Amino acid sequence: MTDHLPKFRAACLTAAIYLLAALGLPAHGAAAVQTLPDAATFENIAAQGYVYGLPIVMHYDITYQYSVDTASPQYKAPFNQLRNGARVFTYKDTVVITPNSDTPYSFACLDLRAEPVVISVPPVTDGRYFSVQLVDANTYNFGYIGSRTTGIKGGSYMVVPPEWQGAAPAGMQVFRSNAQYALALFRTQLFNPADIDNVLKFQKGYAVQTLSAYLGQTPPPALPMPPFPNIGQDYMKPEFFDYLAFALQFAPAAPEETAIRAQLASIGVVAGKHFDFAALPKDCQEALLRGMKKGAGMVDASINGPGIRVNGWKMSSPFGNRDFFNGNWLLRAGGAKAGIYGNDAAEAVYPMTRTSASGDPLDGSKHKYRITIPAGQYPPARAFWSVTMYDGKTQLLIKNPIDRYLINSPMLPDMKKNPDGSLTILIQRDSPGKNLESNWLPAPDGPIFLVMRLYWPETEGLSVLPLGKGTWQPPRVELND
Structure with missing residues (x-):
């Protein structure tokens, strides 16, 4: 040396x-x-x-593919324009790892350099949960619009860059980004497959526009687009x-x-x-x-290491605003790699596991598994909950014969209950048979990564920090061979 x-x-x-x-x-x-x-x-x-x-x-990388590279199969729309998704995510969506498949997404990559952007949302009339997560280029969640935070009456909200010193329209709430580029990530609850037309109608009430367009004024001089370097997903x-x-x-x-x-x-x-x-x-x-x-x-x-674990599930919520991270770069990186654009714990929590309750790695090529939820002990969520299956290697949704990527609470009426009222989710690669397919969560032919989602969680029931030490525990993943 x-x-x-x-x-x-x-x-x-x-x-x-x-x-x-x-x-x-x-x-x-x-x-x-x-x-x-x-x-x-x-x-x-x-x-x-x-x-x-x-x-x-x-x-x-996501910004580049969503709003810069028009040749990308994942391209959504130019900056400051909204793209509504007419479907939930499937195995074909590969830019964002660990995506949810519960809520059709709407996207708007925001360029705040020249002027602020105004986001408008419609009123809710059918009890539908929605949220608009505002994430800056640091992956800080710097604000929320939606059912939990701003309510169901609808309205318009302004997103401004770090250095902005102007005046907002009277009565308009302002969200300040920590960077000149940001992402508005809309989630709209889908009650069931037949509900998709209602989701699309609701999405039509979303709007993203520059402040000058909202006010009907002459826009400031346009700024040239920076020379964005081409990027791939190999970091x-x-x-x-x-x-x-x-x-x-x-x-x-x-x-x-x-x-x-x-x-x-x-x-x-x-x-x-x-x-x-x-x-x-x-x-x-x-x-x-x-x-x-x-x-x-x-x-x-940091992702696979020690943490709060309950019945084999890692109970953590490594997402938040700048104050939440407070310079803890490892926490921020671990959260991004586990599932970039995760919500604040108050908006959603994500128990996740790659192992059974006994600590053995989950592998769909070797075993079948089950999750049994006792009667009346469903995950405590005010909006809805789900259990989503991912490929353990790529953290992407997997192709399967019934195009099912999750089991969620809106599906409960169509699922078979046990004699004692409990619910068993069957986790396996191959079909358990037509009579049990309603309870089947298809698994990959290899490592498994499971993520639960509790949207708008009932915090008093959760044993997850920083929310509290509640009594509810996620159900065990057990062998079902």
Whole structure:
């Protein structure tokens, strides 16, 4: 190691001169060299930078496919335009991992640089749950419109960028994003398959428009679209830090970000500046790649590591606003990788598991399983609850012969109950037979990842932090071979 360090520092000297030149900064010989990190520090910064940047890059990828790349099969609409989904998500939807298949989505990627955006929602007349989750480019949930928060009377709400100092229309509630780009994610409850036309009618009452359009005024001068770099869903590649540097220019650093952004700058990752991995000497490249793998391992460990577990289900809610995370980048990254755009715990909670109650890995190629919910002990949710099946490797919905991806509370009237009034959900790869298919949740031919969703949870019944220590427990996943 002693013999290697001088060679590493010499290589990084070349890298430093290149990076300083690329950033338009003067290189002052030895003075610049003394500030460069050694191999271990370089690797550690890359690891911490990966953890910090993963949610930001994941959000950038989704934004790119939804509103930039018109050739993408996942393309939705240009910025500041709404796209209503006429269906629930299926195995064909592959951009967002761990998507729900309960509620048809509506999407609007928001560009707030030139002016605020106004979101309008209709009144609810049939008890239908809906929510509009406002997520910024940091993946902070900075606001909610919907049944739980703003009520059922309908109305218009304004979303503004971090630096906005204008006046809102009289009586209009304002939500301030922490970044100049954001996402409005609409969820509209579907009571049953025959209810889809009613959902579509409700979605027609949604509207997204710029403030000038809402007021009928002349818009401010249009800002040119930035040169969005093309991106793929493989984040374990060195271009990761170029995507991160690009995205950071639209999200002003909060005080808790000062340290990590300074560390990233020390290895050449600077907001709004191109990061050219290929120009780095080999030793620096190797240190960065080792750091990325280390960071990815840290994120995976945070997801699969210890936490509050009840009957084998991990009870956590790693989603919230900037104050909720308070600089805990590992918590933010773990939440994003487990299921980016998860809701605040007050809006929804997500017990999840990859193991049976006994701790054995769930695998549809080896076993059949069951979940039995005792009579009268359904998950405590004011809106609805569900149990969704995912491929344990990809965290995507799986293709199956009955096009069913979940069991949820609206399906209860059509499901068979046990003599004692309990409900058994059958989890297996192959059909249990026509007479039991109403209770069948098709499983993949391999690892299983199960996620429960409780929308608008009854907090007093939940044993999940930060909501409280209630008495309800998720039912056990048990062998049914």
